Amino acid sequence: MASIAYNFGEKISVELAYLGFKRNGSLQIEETIEFGDETFDVDELIESKFNVDIYRLAFNYHFFQSPNWTLGAALGVHITDFDIGISAPERMISEEVDQIAPVPYLALNAEYRFYDRWQLGGSIEYFSLRAGDSDGSLVNITAGIDYSFSDSMGLGFAYNLYDLSVNSDSLTDDLAGEFQYQYSGPLVYIRVGF
Template sequence: MSSRRKPRSNPKTRKAVVAALGLCASGAWAQGLVLPEQRVWLQVSAYRPNVDSRVRLDDTESVLQGTPLDGENDFGLARRKTVPAVLLGGRLSERWRAEFEYFSLNRSGSATTDGIRFGDGQFVADIDTQMRTRTYRLSAGYSFLKQADREAGVLVGAHVTDALLRVQGAAIVNGQPVGAFTERRSETVPAPTVGLYGSYRPGAGRWELNGRIDLFKLNIGDYDGRLVNLQANALYRVTPNVGVGLGWRYHDLRVDADARNFSGEIKYRMNGPQLFLQAGF
Protein backbone atom coordinates (compact mmCIF):
# COMPACT_ATOMS: atom_id res chain seq x y z
CA MET A 1 0.00 0.00 0.00
CA SER A 2 1.62 3.20 -1.12
CA SER A 3 1.24 6.57 0.61
CA ARG A 4 1.68 9.95 -0.94
CA ARG A 5 3.50 12.68 0.88
CA LYS A 6 1.99 16.14 0.91
CA PRO A 7 4.17 18.55 -1.01
CA ARG A 8 6.12 20.83 1.26
CA SER A 9 5.74 24.55 0.68
CA ASN A 10 8.84 26.25 -0.58
CA PRO A 11 10.14 28.94 1.85
CA LYS A 12 10.96 31.16 -1.14
CA THR A 13 7.38 30.82 -2.33
CA ARG A 14 6.01 31.85 1.09
CA LYS A 15 8.25 34.92 1.12
CA ALA A 16 7.15 35.84 -2.38
CA VAL A 17 3.47 35.58 -1.40
CA VAL A 18 3.98 37.71 1.72
CA ALA A 19 5.90 40.31 -0.31
CA ALA A 20 3.17 40.38 -2.95
CA LEU A 21 0.50 40.90 -0.31
CA GLY A 22 2.55 43.68 1.23
CA LEU A 23 2.96 45.39 -2.12
CA CYS A 24 -0.77 45.12 -2.77
CA ALA A 25 -1.58 46.60 0.62
CA SER A 26 0.90 49.47 0.24
CA GLY A 27 -0.33 50.09 -3.30
CA ALA A 28 -3.92 50.28 -2.12
CA TRP A 29 -2.91 52.67 0.67
CA ALA A 30 -0.96 54.81 -1.78
CA GLN A 31 -4.11 55.14 -3.89
CA GLY A 32 -5.96 56.50 -0.87
CA LEU A 33 -8.17 53.45 -0.20
CA VAL A 34 -7.31 53.41 3.49
CA LEU A 35 -6.31 57.05 4.03
CA PRO A 36 -8.31 58.46 6.96
CA GLU A 37 -9.30 62.09 7.36
CA GLN A 38 -7.47 63.60 10.32
CA ARG A 39 -9.70 65.20 12.94
CA VAL A 40 -6.85 66.50 15.11
CA TRP A 41 -3.29 67.29 13.99
CA LEU A 42 -0.06 68.48 15.62
CA GLN A 43 2.72 70.00 13.55
CA VAL A 44 6.27 70.80 14.73
CA SER A 45 8.35 72.95 12.38
CA ALA A 46 11.87 74.25 11.94
CA TYR A 47 11.62 77.54 10.04
CA ARG A 48 14.86 78.97 8.59
CA PRO A 49 14.04 82.50 7.40
CA ASN A 50 16.07 85.40 6.11
CA VAL A 51 15.22 88.28 8.48
CA ASP A 52 15.07 92.00 7.66
CA SER A 53 14.15 94.22 10.62
CA ARG A 54 13.80 97.98 11.10
CA VAL A 55 13.11 99.74 14.39
CA ARG A 56 12.72 103.24 15.81
CA LEU A 57 12.13 104.05 19.48
CA ASP A 58 11.21 107.62 20.45
CA ASP A 59 11.96 109.59 23.61
CA THR A 60 9.13 109.23 26.14
CA GLU A 61 9.76 112.65 27.76
CA SER A 62 9.90 114.81 24.63
CA VAL A 63 8.91 115.01 20.97
CA LEU A 64 12.34 113.77 19.89
CA GLN A 65 12.12 110.84 17.51
CA GLY A 66 14.55 107.99 17.72
CA THR A 67 17.05 107.13 14.99
CA PRO A 68 15.63 104.81 12.30
CA LEU A 69 17.78 101.69 12.69
CA ASP A 70 18.48 98.56 10.68
CA GLY A 71 18.47 95.63 13.11
CA GLU A 72 21.03 93.61 11.15
CA ASN A 73 23.47 96.41 10.21
CA ASP A 74 23.16 98.78 13.19
CA PHE A 75 22.54 96.24 15.95
CA GLY A 76 24.57 93.30 14.63
CA LEU A 77 21.62 90.90 14.70
CA ALA A 78 21.84 87.66 12.71
CA ARG A 79 20.15 87.71 9.31
CA ARG A 80 19.35 83.98 9.46
CA LYS A 81 18.20 81.91 12.38
CA THR A 82 16.22 78.70 12.84
CA VAL A 83 12.82 79.46 14.33
CA PRO A 84 10.91 76.59 16.02
CA ALA A 85 7.12 76.60 15.63
CA VAL A 86 4.28 74.48 16.99
CA LEU A 87 0.79 74.23 15.46
CA LEU A 88 -2.27 72.43 16.81
CA GLY A 89 -5.38 72.06 14.67
CA GLY A 90 -8.70 70.26 14.72
CA ARG A 91 -12.01 69.89 12.95
CA LEU A 92 -15.01 71.24 14.85
CA SER A 93 -17.44 69.75 12.33
CA GLU A 94 -17.46 68.62 8.70
CA ARG A 95 -16.71 72.11 7.38
CA TRP A 96 -15.49 74.07 10.42
CA ARG A 97 -11.89 73.92 11.68
CA ALA A 98 -9.63 75.76 14.14
CA GLU A 99 -5.86 76.19 14.52
CA PHE A 100 -3.45 77.59 17.10
CA GLU A 101 0.21 78.30 16.33
CA TYR A 102 3.16 79.68 18.30
CA PHE A 103 6.65 80.70 17.20
CA SER A 104 9.33 82.99 18.58
CA LEU A 105 12.30 84.84 17.07
CA ASN A 106 14.95 85.86 19.61
CA ARG A 107 18.20 87.48 18.48
CA SER A 108 21.05 89.24 20.29
CA GLY A 109 24.00 91.15 18.90
CA SER A 110 26.79 93.64 19.52
CA ALA A 111 27.82 96.70 17.53
CA THR A 112 29.77 99.95 17.73
CA THR A 113 28.07 103.27 17.12
CA ASP A 114 29.15 106.89 17.00
CA GLY A 115 25.75 108.19 18.10
CA ILE A 116 22.20 106.87 17.81
CA ARG A 117 19.07 107.88 19.70
CA PHE A 118 17.12 104.89 20.99
CA GLY A 119 14.35 105.75 23.42
CA ASP A 120 15.54 107.98 26.23
CA GLY A 121 19.24 107.49 25.57
CA GLN A 122 21.75 108.62 22.98
CA PHE A 123 24.22 105.76 22.69
CA VAL A 124 27.74 106.75 21.75
CA ALA A 125 29.98 103.66 21.90
CA ASP A 126 29.72 99.85 22.03
CA ILE A 127 26.20 98.50 22.50
CA ASP A 128 24.64 95.12 23.25
CA THR A 129 21.21 94.56 21.80
CA GLN A 130 18.30 92.13 21.96
CA MET A 131 15.21 91.93 19.74
CA ARG A 132 12.61 89.28 20.51
CA THR A 133 9.18 88.65 19.03
CA ARG A 134 6.72 86.00 20.17
CA THR A 135 3.81 85.34 17.84
CA TYR A 136 0.55 83.60 18.71
CA ARG A 137 -1.89 82.81 15.90
CA LEU A 138 -5.45 81.64 16.45
CA SER A 139 -7.89 81.14 13.59
CA ALA A 140 -11.23 79.57 12.72
CA GLY A 141 -11.98 78.46 9.18
CA TYR A 142 -15.02 77.44 7.17
CA SER A 143 -14.59 75.22 4.09
CA PHE A 144 -16.85 76.36 1.28
CA LEU A 145 -15.30 73.57 -0.84
CA LYS A 146 -14.96 70.13 0.78
CA GLN A 147 -14.25 67.04 -1.34
CA ALA A 148 -12.23 63.87 -0.84
CA ASP A 149 -9.14 65.21 -2.61
CA ARG A 150 -9.45 68.99 -2.18
CA GLU A 151 -10.57 71.65 0.27
CA ALA A 152 -10.75 75.46 0.33
CA GLY A 153 -12.12 77.93 2.83
CA VAL A 154 -12.07 81.33 4.51
CA LEU A 155 -10.38 82.27 7.78
CA VAL A 156 -10.97 84.74 10.59
CA GLY A 157 -8.61 85.00 13.51
CA ALA A 158 -5.93 86.99 15.29
CA HIS A 159 -2.16 87.35 15.33
CA VAL A 160 -0.82 88.53 18.69
CA THR A 161 2.82 89.69 18.63
CA ASP A 162 4.73 90.27 21.87
CA ALA A 163 7.80 92.39 21.01
CA LEU A 164 10.80 93.16 23.24
CA LEU A 165 13.56 95.65 22.37
CA ARG A 166 16.65 96.20 24.51
CA VAL A 167 19.86 98.22 24.02
CA GLN A 168 22.62 98.51 26.63
CA GLY A 169 25.79 100.59 26.63
CA ALA A 170 27.35 104.00 27.38
CA ALA A 171 24.84 106.76 26.64
CA ILE A 172 23.87 110.37 27.20
CA VAL A 173 20.60 110.62 29.13
CA ASN A 174 18.97 114.00 29.85
CA GLY A 175 22.20 115.69 28.86
CA GLN A 176 24.32 113.66 31.30
CA PRO A 177 26.78 110.89 30.34
CA VAL A 178 25.93 107.50 31.81
CA GLY A 179 28.53 104.73 31.75
CA ALA A 180 26.03 101.86 31.57
CA PHE A 181 22.48 102.57 30.50
CA THR A 182 19.79 100.10 29.45
CA GLU A 183 16.81 101.06 27.34
CA ARG A 184 14.19 98.32 27.38
CA ARG A 185 10.69 98.46 25.93
CA SER A 186 8.08 95.80 25.32
CA GLU A 187 4.73 95.93 23.57
CA THR A 188 1.95 93.46 22.76
CA VAL A 189 0.27 94.03 19.40
CA PRO A 190 -3.02 92.19 18.69
CA ALA A 191 -3.95 92.01 15.00
CA PRO A 192 -7.34 90.67 13.81
CA THR A 193 -6.90 88.84 10.51
CA VAL A 194 -8.87 87.45 7.58
CA GLY A 195 -7.57 84.93 5.08
CA LEU A 196 -7.92 81.93 2.81
CA TYR A 197 -6.65 78.34 2.94
CA GLY A 198 -6.64 75.40 0.58
CA SER A 199 -5.31 71.88 0.07
CA TYR A 200 -5.15 69.34 -2.75
CA ARG A 201 -4.28 65.63 -2.63
CA PRO A 202 -3.31 64.37 -6.13
CA GLY A 203 -4.94 61.01 -6.78
CA ALA A 204 -6.12 60.93 -3.15
CA GLY A 205 -2.68 59.50 -2.33
CA ARG A 206 0.11 60.17 0.13
CA TRP A 207 1.02 63.63 -1.17
CA GLU A 208 -0.82 66.77 -0.12
CA LEU A 209 -0.25 70.34 -1.31
CA ASN A 210 -1.59 73.05 0.99
CA GLY A 211 -1.29 76.77 1.61
CA ARG A 212 -2.78 79.74 3.41
CA ILE A 213 -2.70 83.53 3.56
CA ASP A 214 -3.58 85.82 6.49
CA LEU A 215 -3.98 89.58 6.07
CA PHE A 216 -4.40 92.51 8.44
CA LYS A 217 -4.41 96.27 8.03
CA LEU A 218 -5.83 98.58 10.63
CA ASN A 219 -5.43 102.14 11.87
CA ILE A 220 -7.05 102.54 15.26
CA GLY A 221 -6.23 104.81 18.18
CA ASP A 222 -2.47 105.14 18.65
CA TYR A 223 -1.62 102.19 16.38
CA ASP A 224 -1.21 101.77 12.65
CA GLY A 225 -0.38 98.22 11.59
CA ARG A 226 -0.12 95.79 8.70
CA LEU A 227 0.45 92.04 8.57
CA VAL A 228 0.93 89.53 5.75
CA ASN A 229 1.41 85.84 6.57
CA LEU A 230 1.76 83.51 3.57
CA GLN A 231 2.88 79.90 3.29
CA ALA A 232 2.84 77.01 0.80
CA ASN A 233 3.70 73.41 1.75
CA ALA A 234 4.05 69.89 0.37
CA LEU A 235 3.26 67.07 2.83
CA TYR A 236 4.04 63.37 2.37
CA ARG A 237 2.19 60.82 4.54
CA VAL A 238 4.73 58.21 5.64
CA THR A 239 1.91 56.38 7.45
CA PRO A 240 -1.81 57.20 7.65
CA ASN A 241 -1.12 59.20 10.83
CA VAL A 242 2.39 60.64 10.34
CA GLY A 243 3.72 62.89 7.62
CA VAL A 244 6.78 64.98 6.80
CA GLY A 245 6.70 68.20 4.83
CA LEU A 246 8.66 71.00 3.26
CA GLY A 247 7.41 74.48 2.49
CA TRP A 248 8.05 78.19 2.12
CA ARG A 249 6.83 80.88 4.48
CA TYR A 250 6.63 84.68 4.30
CA HIS A 251 5.82 86.81 7.36
CA ASP A 252 5.71 90.63 7.21
CA LEU A 253 4.69 92.75 10.22
CA ARG A 254 4.72 96.56 10.46
CA VAL A 255 3.57 98.57 13.47
CA ASP A 256 3.73 102.35 13.95
CA ALA A 257 2.70 103.42 17.46
CA ASP A 258 2.37 106.68 19.37
CA ALA A 259 1.29 105.25 22.71
CA ARG A 260 2.46 106.25 26.16
CA ASN A 261 4.41 103.06 26.85
CA PHE A 262 5.67 102.60 23.28
CA SER A 263 6.26 105.33 20.72
CA GLY A 264 8.10 104.32 17.58
CA GLU A 265 8.11 101.83 14.77
CA ILE A 266 8.74 98.10 14.35
CA LYS A 267 9.07 96.44 10.98
CA TYR A 268 10.31 92.95 10.38
CA ARG A 269 10.05 90.62 7.43
CA MET A 270 10.91 86.91 7.42
CA ASN A 271 10.90 84.57 4.46
CA GLY A 272 12.46 81.18 3.91
CA PRO A 273 12.00 77.40 3.93
CA GLN A 274 10.43 75.32 6.68
CA LEU A 275 10.69 71.62 7.44
CA PHE A 276 8.00 70.01 9.55
CA LEU A 277 6.70 66.79 11.06
CA GLN A 278 2.94 66.29 11.37
CA ALA A 279 0.96 63.72 13.34
CA GLY A 280 -2.82 63.40 13.11
CA PHE A 281 -5.65 61.18 14.26
Protein backbone atom coordinates (compact mmCIF):
# COMPACT_ATOMS: atom_id res chain seq x y z
CA MET A 1 0.00 0.00 0.00
CA ALA A 2 1.17 3.51 -0.70
CA SER A 3 -0.43 6.82 0.19
CA ILE A 4 0.31 10.47 -0.27
CA ALA A 5 -1.37 13.36 1.56
CA TYR A 6 -1.45 17.11 1.22
CA ASN A 7 -2.33 19.23 4.26
CA PHE A 8 -4.29 22.45 3.88
CA GLY A 9 -3.36 23.90 7.26
CA GLU A 10 -3.76 21.88 10.45
CA LYS A 11 -7.35 20.66 10.09
CA ILE A 12 -7.90 19.71 6.44
CA SER A 13 -6.03 17.22 4.25
CA VAL A 14 -6.49 15.33 1.01
CA GLU A 15 -5.17 11.78 0.71
CA LEU A 16 -4.63 9.53 -2.30
CA ALA A 17 -3.87 5.84 -1.66
CA TYR A 18 -3.32 2.68 -3.72
CA LEU A 19 -3.56 -1.00 -2.81
CA GLY A 20 -3.34 -3.92 -5.26
CA PHE A 21 -3.85 -7.68 -5.09
CA LYS A 22 -3.02 -10.28 -7.75
CA ARG A 23 -4.38 -13.82 -7.35
CA ASN A 24 -4.08 -16.83 -9.68
CA GLY A 25 -5.08 -20.43 -9.17
CA SER A 26 -6.22 -23.68 -10.71
CA LEU A 27 -8.84 -26.17 -9.58
CA GLN A 28 -10.79 -29.15 -10.79
CA ILE A 29 -14.34 -27.88 -10.29
CA GLU A 30 -17.09 -29.89 -8.59
CA GLU A 31 -20.06 -28.11 -10.16
CA THR A 32 -20.86 -26.38 -13.43
CA ILE A 33 -19.91 -22.70 -13.57
CA GLU A 34 -21.48 -20.21 -15.97
CA PHE A 35 -19.29 -17.16 -16.32
CA GLY A 36 -20.04 -14.57 -18.98
CA ASP A 37 -20.73 -16.40 -22.25
CA GLU A 38 -18.87 -19.59 -21.28
CA THR A 39 -19.88 -22.72 -19.34
CA PHE A 40 -17.26 -24.67 -17.41
CA ASP A 41 -18.22 -28.31 -16.77
CA VAL A 42 -18.03 -30.54 -13.68
CA ASP A 43 -14.57 -32.17 -13.21
CA GLU A 44 -12.97 -29.72 -15.64
CA LEU A 45 -9.60 -28.24 -14.70
CA ILE A 46 -9.88 -24.46 -14.75
CA GLU A 47 -7.40 -21.67 -14.23
CA SER A 48 -8.49 -18.41 -12.69
CA LYS A 49 -7.19 -14.94 -12.07
CA PHE A 50 -8.50 -12.31 -9.70
CA ASN A 51 -6.68 -8.99 -9.86
CA VAL A 52 -7.85 -6.01 -7.82
CA ASP A 53 -6.53 -2.45 -7.85
CA ILE A 54 -8.02 -0.14 -5.21
CA TYR A 55 -7.56 3.62 -5.50
CA ARG A 56 -8.79 5.77 -2.63
CA LEU A 57 -9.31 9.54 -2.55
CA ALA A 58 -10.28 11.10 0.79
CA PHE A 59 -10.99 14.58 2.08
CA ASN A 60 -10.15 14.59 5.81
CA TYR A 61 -11.22 17.02 8.50
CA HIS A 62 -9.44 16.78 11.87
CA PHE A 63 -12.04 18.04 14.33
CA PHE A 64 -9.94 17.43 17.47
CA GLN A 65 -6.20 17.88 17.92
CA SER A 66 -3.97 17.81 20.96
CA PRO A 67 -0.24 17.20 21.32
CA ASN A 68 -0.87 13.42 21.37
CA TRP A 69 -4.32 12.90 19.81
CA THR A 70 -5.89 13.60 16.44
CA LEU A 71 -9.51 12.65 15.73
CA GLY A 72 -11.10 13.16 12.36
CA ALA A 73 -13.71 12.30 9.79
CA ALA A 74 -13.42 11.79 6.07
CA LEU A 75 -15.53 11.76 2.95
CA GLY A 76 -14.03 9.83 0.07
CA VAL A 77 -14.35 7.38 -2.77
CA HIS A 78 -12.89 3.91 -3.36
CA ILE A 79 -12.40 3.18 -7.05
CA THR A 80 -11.95 -0.56 -7.34
CA ASP A 81 -10.84 -2.11 -10.63
CA PHE A 82 -11.58 -5.86 -10.84
CA ASP A 83 -10.00 -8.02 -13.55
CA ILE A 84 -11.51 -11.50 -13.20
CA GLY A 85 -10.90 -14.39 -15.59
CA ILE A 86 -11.54 -18.12 -15.92
CA SER A 87 -10.09 -20.43 -18.55
CA ALA A 88 -10.23 -24.13 -19.39
CA PRO A 89 -6.85 -24.84 -21.04
CA GLU A 90 -7.85 -28.28 -22.40
CA ARG A 91 -10.78 -26.80 -24.37
CA MET A 92 -8.90 -23.54 -25.06
CA ILE A 93 -11.77 -21.35 -23.84
CA SER A 94 -11.64 -18.39 -21.54
CA GLU A 95 -13.83 -15.60 -20.27
CA GLU A 96 -12.77 -12.36 -18.63
CA VAL A 97 -14.57 -9.47 -16.96
CA ASP A 98 -12.97 -6.13 -16.20
CA GLN A 99 -15.22 -3.97 -14.01
CA ILE A 100 -14.63 -0.65 -12.28
CA ALA A 101 -16.70 0.02 -9.15
CA PRO A 102 -16.56 3.53 -7.66
CA VAL A 103 -17.95 3.50 -4.10
CA PRO A 104 -18.24 6.63 -1.92
CA TYR A 105 -17.70 6.27 1.82
CA LEU A 106 -17.68 8.03 5.19
CA ALA A 107 -14.89 7.43 7.68
CA LEU A 108 -13.79 8.09 11.23
CA ASN A 109 -10.11 8.03 12.11
CA ALA A 110 -7.86 8.48 15.13
CA GLU A 111 -4.14 8.78 15.78
CA TYR A 112 -2.30 8.65 19.08
CA ARG A 113 1.35 9.77 19.26
CA PHE A 114 2.80 7.80 22.16
CA TYR A 115 6.55 8.37 21.81
CA ASP A 116 8.51 10.95 19.83
CA ARG A 117 8.11 9.67 16.22
CA TRP A 118 5.84 6.67 16.98
CA GLN A 119 2.06 6.69 16.67
CA LEU A 120 -0.88 4.30 16.72
CA GLY A 121 -3.69 4.88 14.27
CA GLY A 122 -6.90 3.45 12.99
CA SER A 123 -9.81 4.14 10.70
CA ILE A 124 -13.26 2.79 9.93
CA GLU A 125 -14.73 3.42 6.48
CA TYR A 126 -18.32 2.50 5.66
CA PHE A 127 -20.90 2.86 2.92
CA SER A 128 -24.14 1.08 2.08
CA LEU A 129 -26.64 1.68 -0.72
CA ARG A 130 -29.81 0.09 -2.04
CA ALA A 131 -31.14 1.21 -5.45
CA GLY A 132 -33.70 -0.67 -7.52
CA ASP A 133 -32.70 -4.33 -7.80
CA SER A 134 -29.17 -3.68 -6.52
CA ASP A 135 -27.55 -3.22 -3.15
CA GLY A 136 -24.00 -3.04 -1.94
CA SER A 137 -21.77 -2.18 0.95
CA LEU A 138 -18.17 -1.35 1.74
CA VAL A 139 -16.44 -1.82 5.10
CA ASN A 140 -12.74 -1.03 5.45
CA ILE A 141 -11.14 -1.17 8.92
CA THR A 142 -7.44 -0.54 9.52
CA ALA A 143 -5.39 -0.39 12.73
CA GLY A 144 -1.64 0.05 12.81
CA ILE A 145 1.56 1.62 14.04
CA ASP A 146 3.69 4.23 12.21
CA TYR A 147 7.24 5.43 12.56
CA SER A 148 7.97 8.90 11.13
CA PHE A 149 11.45 9.38 9.68
CA SER A 150 10.66 13.07 9.30
CA ASP A 151 7.64 15.39 9.44
CA SER A 152 6.63 14.32 5.93
CA MET A 153 7.66 10.64 5.59
CA GLY A 154 7.02 7.47 7.52
CA LEU A 155 6.74 3.70 7.44
CA GLY A 156 3.91 1.70 8.96
CA PHE A 157 2.59 -1.75 9.72
CA ALA A 158 -1.15 -2.38 10.02
CA TYR A 159 -3.86 -4.99 10.02
CA ASN A 160 -6.62 -4.42 7.48
CA LEU A 161 -10.12 -5.84 6.97
CA TYR A 162 -11.73 -5.00 3.63
CA ASP A 163 -15.22 -6.20 2.64
CA LEU A 164 -16.97 -5.16 -0.58
CA SER A 165 -20.24 -6.82 -1.56
CA VAL A 166 -22.70 -6.20 -4.39
CA ASN A 167 -25.97 -8.01 -5.12
CA SER A 168 -27.72 -7.28 -8.39
CA ASP A 169 -29.79 -8.74 -11.19
CA SER A 170 -27.80 -6.59 -13.62
CA LEU A 171 -24.20 -5.87 -12.60
CA THR A 172 -23.19 -5.67 -16.27
CA ASP A 173 -24.76 -6.81 -19.52
CA ASP A 174 -23.03 -10.20 -19.22
CA LEU A 175 -22.84 -10.72 -15.49
CA ALA A 176 -25.50 -10.75 -12.77
CA GLY A 177 -25.67 -12.20 -9.29
CA GLU A 178 -23.78 -11.74 -6.09
CA PHE A 179 -20.23 -10.53 -5.74
CA GLN A 180 -18.32 -10.44 -2.47
CA TYR A 181 -14.67 -9.60 -2.04
CA GLN A 182 -13.09 -9.89 1.39
CA TYR A 183 -9.52 -9.41 2.44
CA SER A 184 -8.01 -9.40 5.89
CA GLY A 185 -4.35 -9.41 6.74
CA PRO A 186 -1.22 -7.40 7.40
CA LEU A 187 -0.10 -4.33 5.45
CA VAL A 188 3.26 -2.63 5.24
CA TYR A 189 3.03 0.88 3.89
CA ILE A 190 4.91 4.09 3.18
CA ARG A 191 3.34 7.41 4.14
CA VAL A 192 4.29 10.68 2.45
CA GLY A 193 2.80 14.08 3.34
CA PHE A 194 3.24 17.68 2.25
